[in-house]
Amino acid sequence: MKIFNSYTNSLETFVPYHEGQVSMYVCGPTVYNYIHIGNARPVVFFDVVRRYFEAIGFTVKFVSNFTDVDDKIIQKAISEGVSELDVSNRFIAAFLADVEKLGSKTDYIKPRVTEYMPQIIAYIQEMVNKGFAYIVDGDVFFSVDKIPEYGKLSNRKLDDLLSGSRIEVNDKKKNPLDFVLWKRTVEGVHWNSPFSVGRPGWHTECVTMIDDIFSEEIDIHGGGIDIMFPHHENEIAQSLACKGHRCANIWMHNGRLNLEGEKMSKSEGNVVWVKDLSVDPMAFRMFLLSTHYRAPIAYSQDSLDSYVNEWQRLKKSVIGIFVTLDYNSVYHINCEITDPDITAIISAFTESMENDFNTANALTAVNQALKIINNLMRQKTDYERMNQILKAMNYMLMILGLSIDQVPLTANDKDLLARWEAARKAKDFQLADVLRNELAHKNLV
RNA sequence: GGACCCAUAGCCAAGAGGAAAGGCAAGGGACUGCAACUCCCUGAUCGUUGGUUCGAAUCCGACUGGGUCCUCCA
Structure with a gap:
């Protein structure tokens, strides 16, 4: 089995850490809205990966999270006058309905950020203790300079990143590329921590949950190519800092789905929601699978x-x-x-x-x-x-994941088929047509 | 501005140095009580242009045209 590893940028022979078992984690949705058809791509593809491993005899431990702590969730909760939990519960349910509709399995492990706050805080504390993170006014930042191989996954050099013109200025950061681990704030849902009252940044959650659930480097980490940098890069940096390993052996990234050549995103407003798909979801699934997962798809x-x-x-x-x-x-x-x-x-x-x-x-x-x-x-x-x-x-x-229901025929179905056959044999085409319509209605012909 | 990717028939899309997979659409034929379905047949010197090679869609360069990331995004 060959898998393209984004980390080494090469096709590798897959060797699981534990014989007969595969541990995999796929970055899940931030639950502040429905998912669009671009979000569906990893949902479908990594489900196929799981199904294939299972089909050839592996036991797969498949984990995908829900990010239920996020600025957008807080904004939505405030604007609707409800709690963050109300918002996230609503869109988690909607997400799972969409996943099922797309034909992907829903019986995987689904950790939520809100359930992992003690572990996340401990993880951040460990990074501080080990000198990889620093605290400024209650905010905690990760120091990317401490990780020599920072940029390896996304194939970037720190200098190239720094020369980008759009990096925001933040006086608190020692290096503009340092990222936030903990943000001091009392707006929206927040927690107590040794650093301040606030909430975690979005890069620590995945790596904490992976460590808590698997307790070791996992076989496969999946996600969209657009979160390779900075999210996955940052996961690797944190894992190296705290645990001394790269979080996952193989990093897999699916390509983007673009809308008729244009980038589709919620902020652009040109979105097709999975819940509003106008075609049979299985036809859509087939459409997604008809292009290699790493290649971009131009949707039309x-x-x-x-x-x-x-x-x-x-x-x-x-x-x-x-x-x-x-x-x-x-x-x-x-x-x-x-x-x-x-x-x-x-x-x-x-x-x-x-x-x-x-x-x-x-x-x-x-x-x-x-x-x-x-x-x-x-x-x-x-x-x-x-x-x-x-x-x-x-x-x-x-x-x-394109299964087609094959329901055993009832006695009534068989009788109908027999009468249709007889009618045609007797050249009673009028009756035959009536029976044919009936069979067609039951999808039996 | 920096980094990177892609370009294969009307459309979608595999292939990644040695005879251009597959699907959709289209045309022709067969089958059929009618229709549908189905079956058979028909299509490409792989963006342009230089090079490397006995041999290039595949490797290298230039050009043109798309796209992605560097910023929340899967």
């Missing part, structure tokens, strides 16, 4: 629409072959896949996934399987092969 309604067709085609054929097998009472979920064409497809699929999760090529294998299904469905006689290809197809779709 047109490019999305072609996947609507593709998804419908796939769904119809998979349901069709299942119905045919079940109707003829020859469906064998545990059949053994021996057909060389079918094993070749699974091999191609696996090879693609093993090559840095190349889901675009994995979908090509799905299309090959679809072609075989459609060919078999013209004859509807080779039940053995039909069972094998359906099993292979379901395996691939399960990993991609």
Whole structure:
């Protein structure tokens, strides 16, 4: 298994710290609003990573946080006259609904910043004690000069960063690149700490939760490429300071999704919300997976629409072959896949996934399987092969999170199918059309 | 201003030194009671331009055109 590691900027062979186990953490949402389709990309992609590891036999400990302490949450709470908890609870629920809608698993570990305040304060204290952080008027800053390799992840030099013209001036900082660990404030939700009354900066939460939950360097840390700097860079710096390791062995970053060439962001106002998706969410998921995760995607309604067709085609054929097998009472979920064409497809699929999760090529294998299904469905006689290809197809779709429901036929369904078949045989096309409509309504034809 | 990435058929998109995957759309044909579905067939010297090489979409340079980060953003 090869994975591109942003930290070393190279494709690496994945070797887990503990055999048969994968520990992974993905930066989660700041819960002050709904998520847009760009936010959906890591939600879908890292779910596929998890599913693949699980499919090939790994036990995956998957953690993704909720940032529920943030300026925007406080502002929203103030403007709505409710508590921060009200705001975050509302958008956590909305987020999980969207995740489910996108076909990603929701049964992962979901720590919240507000539940980790003692650990966060202790982590900051440790950085102060070890001389990596300093306190000025109750604010705590991390001193990036203390970390020689600062900038390695995002491939930046401190000098280049300093020459950027937009770094804000802050007299309290020793180095303009130093970042805030703790901010003294009584506005909004705040906590007591040895430094002052205030709240933590946003870079410490992830690294604290990772340390608390895993107690060691993890296998994979994921997130969007746009938070590689400074967020992930800062996580590494803090982890090196406190724990002496880089927080994660492999750093994975998904590319951006841009709206018709333009950057989509809440502050720009050009946003498509996941909750408002106008197409089948599975078609959207397919659209996301049809481009390699590290490449940017230019979203447009047109490019999305072609996947609507593709998804419908796939769904119809998979349901069709299942119905045919079940109707003829020859469906064998545990059949053994021996057909060389079918094993070749699974091999191609696996090879693609093993090559840095190349889901675009994995979908090509799905299309090959679809072609075989459609060919078999013209004859509807080779039940053995039909069972094998359906099993292979379901395996691939399960990993991609594009599962298609295959509900066993009821006696009534079977009766309907039998009567339709009989009507056509008897050339009673009027009755046949009525029955066909009924079957179509039930998605059985 | 600084750092970096990308450019493959009408559209989307793999491939990363040795014969241009796949999908959508389009056209032709087959199948069909009708329709849909489905099946078969049809398409690219890989932005332009120099170079390196026996050989370049793949490596290097220049140019053009997009985009990202340096600032809250996934």
